[in-house]
Structures are given as C-alpha cells and as structure tokens.
Amino acid sequence: MQTEAAPDHNPFRIARKQLDEAADIIQLDPAAHEILRWPLRELHVTIPVKMDSGCIKIFHGFRVQYNDARGPNKGGVRFHPDESIDTVRALAAWMTWKTAVMDLPLGGGKGGVICDTKSMSNDELERLSRAYIRQVGRMLGLEKDVPAPDMYTTPQIMAWMADEYSFMQGNNEFGVVTGKPLELGGSAGRGDATARGGIYCVREAAELLGMNLSGMKAAIQGYGNVGSNTHKLAVELLGMRVVCVSDSQGGIYNPEGLDHAELMTHKQATGSVTGFPGALPVANEELLELDVAVLFPAALESVINGSNAGNIKAILIAELANGPATPEADKILYSKGIHVIPDLLCNAGGVTVSYFEMVQNSYGYYWEEEDVHRRLEKKMKTAFRKVNETARKYNVHNRLGAYILAVERVADAMKLRGWV
Numbered sequence: 369m370q371t372e373a374a375p376d377h378n379p380f381r382i383a384r385k386q387l388d389e390a391a392d393i394i395q396l397d398p399a400a401h402e403i404l405r406w407p408l409r410e411l412h413v414t415i416p417v418k419m420d421s422g423c424i425k426i427f428h429g430f431r432v433q434y435n436d437a438r439g440p441n442k443g444g445v446r447f448h449p450d451e452s453i454d455t456v457r458a459l460a461a462w463m464t465w466k467t468a469v470m471d472l473p474l475g476g477g478k479g480g481v482i483c484d485t486k487s488m489s490n491d492e493l494e495r496l497s498r499a500y501i502r503q504v505g506r507m508l509g510l511e512k513d514v515p516a517p518d519m520y521t522t523p524q525i526m527a528w529m530a531d532e533y534s535f536m537q538g539n540n541e542f543g544v545v546t547g548k549p550l551e552l553g554g555s556a557g558r559g560d561a562t563a564r565g566g567i568y569c570v571r572e573a574a575e576l577l578g579m580n581l582s583g584m585k586a587a588i589q590g591y592g593n594v595g596s597n598t599h600k601l602a603v604e605l606l607g608m609r610v611v612c613v614s615d616s617q618g619g620i621y622n623p624e625g626l627d628h629a630e631l632m633t634h635k636q637a638t639g640s641v642t643g644f645p646g647a648l649p650v651a652n653e654e655l656l657e658l659d660v661a662v663l664f665p666a667a668l669e670s671v672i673n674g675s676n677a678g679n680i681k682a683i684l685i686a687e688l689a690n691g692p693a694t695p696e697a698d699k700i701l702y703s704k705g706i707h708v709i710p711d712l713l714c715n716a717g718g719v720t721v722s723y724f725e726m727v728q729n730s731y732g733y734y735w736e737e738e739d740v741h742r743r744l745e746k747k748m749k750t751a752f753r754k755v756n757e758t759a760r761k762y763n764v765h766n767r768l769g770a771y772i773l774a775v776e777r778v779a780d781a782m783k784l785r786g787w788v
C-alpha cells in the first residue's frame with residue numbers, strides 16, 4: 369500500500385512552497401504560476417507480476433510529466449517501498465527546475481513503483497521492469513518522455529526497459545531510456561556523473577569561499593551509486609578525508625578517513641557499510657551533525673529539517689540527494705551562514721550526462737570518457753555561477769536563486785509557445 373509522507377515533510381507540498389516563494393519574488397505572471405503548481409500529466413498504473421513462487425503479486429506505479437515547455441520530459445524511475453504519488457510529483461517538478469537550471473533542452477518527469485527490490489529475485493525484477501514499461505510506454509518517446517535510473521534502479525533495469533519499449537515499437541529505440549549499459553548505447557561517464565557533477569560544484573564553492581579542501585573532513589549519507597562514487601571522487605579530485613558514511617542499515621566513522629576500495633569490497637561482501645573493520649558505528653542522524661567541512665546527503669528527502677538544521681556544523685552542504693532539506697531547514701542554514709549547493713544544481717550531473725547520452729544515441733556516434741567529463745565540467749561551472757549570480761542579485765539563499773533562474777526560464781518558454 370502507498371505510504372503518505374508525514375504532513376510537514378510531504379515533498380510535493382515542499383516543492384510547491386519553494387515555487388511559490390520564487391514566484392512571489394519575481395512577481396511571476398499568475399497564469400504561469402498556476403500552471404507550474406501542477407503536473408501537466410500523470411499516469412497511475414496497477415501492475416500484475418508473476419512471482420517465482422507462481423503467485424501473482426499486484427504492484428502500483430506512476431509516471432508524472434511535470435512540464436515539457438522546454439523539451440521532452442526527463443527523469444528517473446525509482447523502485448522504493450515508500451514511493452508515493454506526491455514523492456513522484458515533487459521529483460518530477462524538481463527535474464523540471466533542474467533541466468532548466470542546467471539550460472538543457474528538456475522538461476521534467478519522474479516515475480516510481482512501490483516495491484522492495486531487496487526482497488525480489490532478478491527474474492522478478494525483470495518481469496516488473498518490463499511490465500511497468502508496457503503500462504507507461506504510451507507516455508514515453510524520444511520527443512515525449514525519457515526515463516533514467518534513480519534509487520534502486522540500475523543500468524540492467526534500464527536495458528530491460530529499453531528492450532521492452534523497442535519490442536512495443538517494432539524497432540530499436542534505445543534512446544528512449546538513459547543510464548543504459550555501454551553495450552546498449554549508454555554514455556561513457558554516466559555511472560559517476562551525478563557524484564562528479566556534485567564534486568565539480570564543491571570545487572567551485574570552495575574557491576568562492578576561499579577554502580582549501582585538501583585533507584578536510586567529509587561525511588556522506590547514503591552509499592549507493594551516488595554516495596559511493598562521491599567517496600571515491602572526494603578523495604581523488606578534492607584530496608578530502610571521508611570520515612563517515614552510512615546506508616539504510618546505519619553509519620560508520622573513522623577520524624583517519626575511510627578507504628574507498630576496501631569499503632566497497634566490504635559492502636559487496638556483506639551488503640552494507642556497517643561492521644567495516646576499524647570504524648565505529650554511527651547513527652544516520654548523528655552523521656548529519658558531525659564536525660566536518662563538507663556534508664553530502666546522498667539518500668532520501670527531508671533528512672535536514674527544522675529539528676536538526678540548527679545542529680549542523682558543516683561549512684558546506686552539497687545536496688546530492690533530491691530534496692534533502694525542508695524549507696524550515698533552509699532558513700536556519702541560511703541564517704547560520706552555511707553554504708548550501710542546492711539539489712537542483714548539485715546533483716544535475718546525472719541528467720546532464722543523460723542528455724549527452726540522448727544526443728549520442730540520436731546521431732549514433734559516441735564520445736570518449738574524457739570528452740564527457742570536460743563537457744560536464746563546463747556545464748556545471750556555468751550553472752554554478754549563474755545560480756550564484758541570481759542568488760546575489762535577489763539577496764536570497766542558493767536554493768531560491770536556483771528556483772528563480774529555473775522558473776524564469778520555464779515561464780519564458782511557456783510564454784513563447786503561447787501557453788500563457
């Protein structure tokens with residue numbers, strides 16, 4: 369069954385509140401504002417899947433197309449037991465703002481299925497992934513809506529989805545999904561793109577704040593695709609010491625720093641970062657309040673909120689997760705002078721390389737990894753500076769700066785198209 373988020377942490381209400389605040393500041397045309405408060409389209413699907421035991425299990429899923437004024441809807445598919453329509457709506461809205469902040473010719477969408485992948489076999493996951501695409505495929509297309517991976521969805525799942533969609537069309541249309549394996553038209557550099565984009569932003573922020581990050585401490589919440597790659601790149605590209613990381617089972621702490629390769633081996637062997645030799649156990653809530661230079665939330669929404677924002681000691685928060693801080697937290701963090709790199713910018717490396725993947729798929733020519741890194745770095749730097757400029761111009765925190773930039777761009781596109 370669908371689980372409702374706690375009232376004040378409902379992600380869609382938060383997304384709307386953020387939009388309303390930006391719209392007020394720029395005195396957005398009321399019709400444009402009203403359109404942007406709603407998804408343009410959404411589909412709720414019920415998905416029967418034959419489980420290995422032979423019984424049929426019924427899953428529920430969604431695909432939301434929030435706004436495609438600037439181009440086809442783009443956004444991942446999440447497989448999560450707590451998925452809800454409001455989470456998917458919020459994530460689809462954030463994708464709309466994110467593609468606009470990055471100035472990509474795309475809109476925003478998102479999908480999700482309520483399921484617990486950890487309790488499913490590989491065959492069950494394949495059947496669910498294909499069945500989801502058979503249900504939402506009517507909304508997808510190169511010029512309509514292009515999904516990608518998100519929490520608990522992988523390149524293999526993207527491959528099944530691209531294959532199922534291709535069968536439905538009667539020809540290969542691999543470009544309809546991004547985050548695919550390289551062998552099926554994936555882009556070099558997509559695997560660590562979200563983490564890498566965030567690290568490029570941290571480098572820009574450190575320069576802005578006059579911080580030398582070398583040897584400084586970092587903590588990372590979440591140790592999946594984004595969190596584990598952030599660990600690797602924070603050490604490799606920034607010379608930082610990652611002292612604390614966590615996953616859904618709990619966290620670990622070592623003031624000397626955690627070794628990425630050894631921790632990956634441990635996680636692969638045991639399924640969790642917990643119990644890593646030489647490290648002390650730490651609760652997920654404690655991780656957020658540690659005395660570190662940079663805090664990387666890379667797991668779930670609303671983890672930084674009115675009740676803990678006042679205790680945060682980091683100088684910089686790099687929001688790799690979507691929606692990790694609530695509006696109450698934003699106010700507190702801003703008043704404490706903590707520099708937040710907002711999710712709309714910080715985790716946009718993934719969608720940017722997904723866009724590169726769409727471009728490469730459409731002309732059938734593939735770039736070298738260094739080429740992808742160079743293009744990503746340029747996009748991230750430009751967007752970082754633009755967000756910073758906008759925040760300063762309006763004298764607001766960076767999230768509102770990012771919102772204002774994005775909302776103006778989407779509203780301009782709607783006006784040019786004659787929608788408002």
Ligand SMILES: NC(=O)c1ccc[n+]([C@@H]2O[C@H](COP(=O)([O-])OP(=O)(O)OC[C@H]3O[C@@H](n4cnc5c(N)ncnc54)[C@H](O)[C@@H]3O)[C@@H](O)[C@H]2O)c1
Pocket residue numbers: 517518519520521562589590591592593594595614615616617652666667668669688689690715716718719
């Ligand atoms: N993958 C991408 O390209 C991408 C792009 C943009 C944003 N994001 C966002 O980054 C975040 C992580 O995505 P991912 O792709 O790494 O997912 P993932 O499924 O690979 O990993 C998720 C991680 O979060 C951990 N986790 C789950 N619940 C937790 C909890 N309560 N406390 C601490 N850790 C918890 C899991 O154990 C796992 O380590 C999500 O918010 C996602 O929306 C991902």
